[in-house]
Amino acid sequence: xxxxxxxxxxxxxxxQRDEADLExxxxxxxxxxxxxxxxxxxxxxxxxxxxxxxxxxxxxxEVGKFLKTNLFARLYLHFVHSAPLTTVKEIDxxxxxxxxxxxxxxxxxDREGFIHQEVPRLILLPVISPDNRAESASLIxxxxxxxxxxMLPCLYLDRSTxxxxxxxxxxxxxxxxxxxxxxxxxxxxxxxxxxxxDLLDESLAKLASKAVFMSGPCPTSLIVSAKNGKIYCCMDAxxxxxxxxxxxxxxxxxxxxxxxxxxxxxxxxxxxxRRTAEFFAVLSxxxxxxxxx
Amino acid sequence: MNILLIEINPFAPxxxxxxLGYIAAFLKSKGFGTKILIVGQDTSLSRSGFHELIxxxxxxxxxxxxxxxxxxxxxxxxxxxxxxxxxxxVAIGGPQATFMPSSAFKELSDxxxxxxxxxxxxLLRVAQAIKNGTPFSDLAGVSYKDTQSIxxxxxxxxxxxxxxxxxxxxLNDIFDYSxxxxxVMLTSRGCPYHCIYCYTxxxxxxxxxFHSVDRVMEEIKWVTKKGVKRLWFADPNISCKPERxxxxxxxxxxxxxxxKMWVQTRVDLVTPELMKxxxxxxxxxxxxxxxxxxxxxxxxxxKRITTEQVAGAIRLAQDQGIEVELFTLFGLPYETFEDxxxxxxxxxxxxxxxxxxxxxxQMQIYFGTHLARHYKDYNIRPLQNSRPxxxxxxxxxxxxxxxxxxxxKIQNMWRAHSLDGGKRxxx
Numbered sequence: 001x002x003x004x005x006x007x008x009x010x011x012x013x014x015x016q017r018d019e020a021d022l023e024x025x026x027x028x029x030x031x032x033x034x035x036x037x038x039x040x041x042x043x044x045x046x047x048x049x050x051x052x053x054x055x056x057x058x059x060x061x062e063v064g065k066f067l068k069t070n071l072f073a074r075l076y077l078h079f080v081h082s083a084p085l086t087t088v089k090e091i092d093x094x095x096x097x098x099x100x101x102x103x104x105x106x107x108x109x110d111r112e113g114f115i116h117q118e119v120p121r122l123i124l125l126p127v128i129s130p131d132n133r134a135e136s137a138s139l140i141x142x143x144x145x146x147x148x149x150x151m152l153p154c155l156y157l158d159r160s161t162x163x164x165x166x167x168x169x170x171x172x173x174x175x176x177x178x179x180x181x182x183x184x185x186x187x188x189x190x191x192x193x194x195x196x197x198d199l200l201d202e203s204l205a206k207l208a209s210k211a212v213f214m215s216g217p218c219p220t221s222l223i224v225s226a227k228n229g230k231i232y233c234c235m236d237a238x239x240x241x242x243x244x245x246x247x248x249x250x251x252x253x254x255x256x257x258x259x260x261x262x263x264x265x266x267x268x269x270x271x272x273x274r275r276t277a278e279f280f281a282v283l284s285x286x287x288x289x290x291x292x293x
Numbered sequence: 294m295n296i297l298l299i300e301i302n303p304f305a306p307x308x309x310x311x312x313l314g315y316i317a318a319f320l321k322s323k324g325f326g327t328k329i330l331i332v333g334q335d336t337s338l339s340r341s342g343f344h345e346l347i348x349x350x351x352x353x354x355x356x357x358x359x360x361x362x363x364x365x366x367x368x369x370x371x372x373x374x375x376x377x378x379x380x381x382x383v384a385i386g387g388p389q390a391t392f393m394p395s396s397a398f399k400e401l402s403d404x405x406x407x408x409x410x411x412x413x414x415x416l417l418r419v420a421q422a423i424k425n426g427t428p429f430s431d432l433a434g435v436s437y438k439d440t441q442s443i444x445x446x447x448x449x450x451x452x453x454x455x456x457x458x459x460x461x462x463x464l465n466d467i468f469d470y471s472x473x474x475x476x477v478m479l480t481s482r483g484c485p486y487h488c489i490y491c492y493t494x495x496x497x498x499x500x501x502x503f504h505s506v507d508r509v510m511e512e513i514k515w516v517t518k519k520g521v522k523r524l525w526f527a528d529p530n531i532s533c534k535p536e537r538x539x540x541x542x543x544x545x546x547x548x549x550x551x552x553k554m555w556v557q558t559r560v561d562l563v564t565p566e567l568m569k570x571x572x573x574x575x576x577x578x579x580x581x582x583x584x585x586x587x588x589x590x591x592x593x594x595x596k597r598i599t600t601e602q603v604a605g606a607i608r609l610a611q612d613q614g615i616e617v618e619l620f621t622l623f624g625l626p627y628e629t630f631e632d633x634x635x636x637x638x639x640x641x642x643x644x645x646x647x648x649x650x651x652x653x654x655q656m657q658i659y660f661g662t663h664l665a666r667h668y669k670d671y672n673i674r675p676l677q678n679s680r681p682x683x684x685x686x687x688x689x690x691x692x693x694x695x696x697x698x699x700x701x702k703i704q705n706m707w708r709a710h711s712l713d714g715g716k717r718x719x720x
């Protein structure tokens with residue numbers, strides 16, 4: 001029996017990191033890529049893009065290296081960040097200096113995809129948590145620009161920005177909308193909410209296929225906190241601060257040995273699914289208002 | 294000696310790999326150890342997991358099914374296998390390989406064999422050669438690259454004309470039934486028709502071969518006993534011999550087998566009697582190839598059907614309560630934009646749900662097709678002339694009437710009418 005592959009890695013980025021810590025983080029992630037599913041998702045959850053850009057660029061480079069040497073692998077890279085996109089100037093700045101820069105790093109995969117008549121193996125998905133002063137029209141302009149360079153824009157909406165979910169035109173050009181039920185902009189909180197939404201989607205898919213094993217573990221994932229280097233085997237462990245290990249002492253192979261020994265099915269998976277249902281039950285009037293999903 | 298067979302489609306949910314199943318059952322009957330790995334959208338497999346699989350199973354030969362859209366992944370797996378053990382031989386087969394030019398070896402440095410003829414008999418010869426320690430001797434049905442990187446093309450090899458000579462993958466328990474919701478059945482192979490865009494008639498030399506009704510029934514009884522409730526018939530034209538199909542359905546009814554079935558056939562191969570029998574036996578969905586709602590375009594395609602016949606066949610099925618799927622294409626030779634819109638209107642008018650297989654797609658120009666050889670005669674202009682030799686023109690072309698913008702426009706129109714986002718399952 002082959003061990004299950006990791007389907008999602010959530011990296012909660014910290015405001016400031018020294019070069020050695022970033023190097024260690026990248027080394028760990030690079031090792032972990034050998035254990036991720038052949039089609040997998042990497043979420044980089046930042047506070048704001050300006051501060052986290054060097055980390056995101058560095059990690060994207062590691063992803064590129066892995067994909068270049070492993071032609072059978074595909075990766076969706078989601079970079080989650082808040083953005084004060086209220087003026088045309090700000091939007092233009094973000095587009096030119098951040099998104100286009102990240103896109104350039106993925107250019108060779110676009111060319112490879114074109115030659116092979118298939119979607120690129122590296123897909124960039126910016127997940128934007130807009131400022132509560134943001135206007136739909138500004139976001140629509142940005143999202144259309146992102147789509148024109150084959151980046152798939154997503155939204156993260158919290159209590160202060162739920163009103164944006166009422167705009168059908170905005171939702172039409174949004175790949176996916178994530179919801180948070182508070183108004184915290186803390187990356188750790190946002191990572192939890194992204195996870196809950198993914199778990200909700202997975203639970204709904206199970207219900208749709210009439211699968212009865214709802215108590216089963218969630219899709220295999222890892223959460224890495226760049227703040228202290230700790231690694232968690234699932235979001236329940238992250239919430240309870242029960243780390244598996246950290247990025248400093250162990251190689252990725254040793255880490256994964258621990259992961260498989262630990263076996264996340266021993267955790268309270270049903271409890272996590274219950275919390276997910278409760279979390280979204282509160283939001284259901286808002287979700288019902290949105291045609292996307 | 295062990296042989297690993299790999300089916301890759303990271304863009305779709307996993308389906309029973311029926312062709313690899315046949316090859317595995319055949320090789321197993323000749324004393325080889327076989328394993329099938331399916332790499333689908335929902336497969337859980339990492340680089341490390343694949344490494345572990347190769348280390349444990351120790352295959353001497355790995356066979357990969359090659360499609361146009363999976364060539365990159367085929368190359369990736371081949372490269373990884375060779376990096377683990379350069380002595381493992383790697384073969385590719387399937388639709389993309391059959392007519393792939395041998396010059397492709399230059400860009401497929403990790404591939405040793407390109408299989409051209411019937412999979413079972415071709416791969417057996419390769420396996421026997423490897424087992425005998427002479428991997429490039431006494432081969433047929435393949436092109437190969439020897440240790441000096443010199444490329445050789447060997448003579449064709451005929452498969453069995455009586456399909457029952459191939460052991461059944463189902464009756465030999467090649468597949469894991471615990472996670473099988475739907476069994477893919479293959480009761481016949483090949484197609485005698487002449488559609489210019491299609492690979493199948495060329496690959497099977499316009500011939501069609503059959504399993505006996507007894508063998509088909511044995512398989513159906515076996516898979517339903519194992520708990521499978523849905524059968525998906527991959528035969529290109531299931532009703533090519535209508536009396537044979539009626540006998541299969543009669544026997545399903547006689548044995549009281551309760552199963553839901555999906556079938557595909559041509560509109561000129563159905564009758565009211567057959568449709569009634571289909572419904573009684575459990576056919577829930579029937580798929581027809583329409584391709585275009587322009588009779589002028591249909592004639593150019595060599596399809597030899599009319600839109601009137603298509604409408605008639607749809608009515609026959611719908612009158613019986615059988616859901617209809619229609620395969621359609623756009624970007625066809627001599628097709629105007631108005632013709633393409635007419636196809637969309639035809640599907641809507643005939644109350645066929647635009648979803649799943651009824652989502653339209655751009656025509657693909659595959660190796661081996663009449664169109665691939667004669668595209669210039671149809672005023673088709675490839676968009677890039679420097680593609681790798683292992684890639685055919687595929688979807689990268691323009692016609693007289695369809696440029697990139699028109700292709701995009703008609704695709705968007707179909708998507709706008711689609712009930713499920715526009716993703717077609719069968720290509």
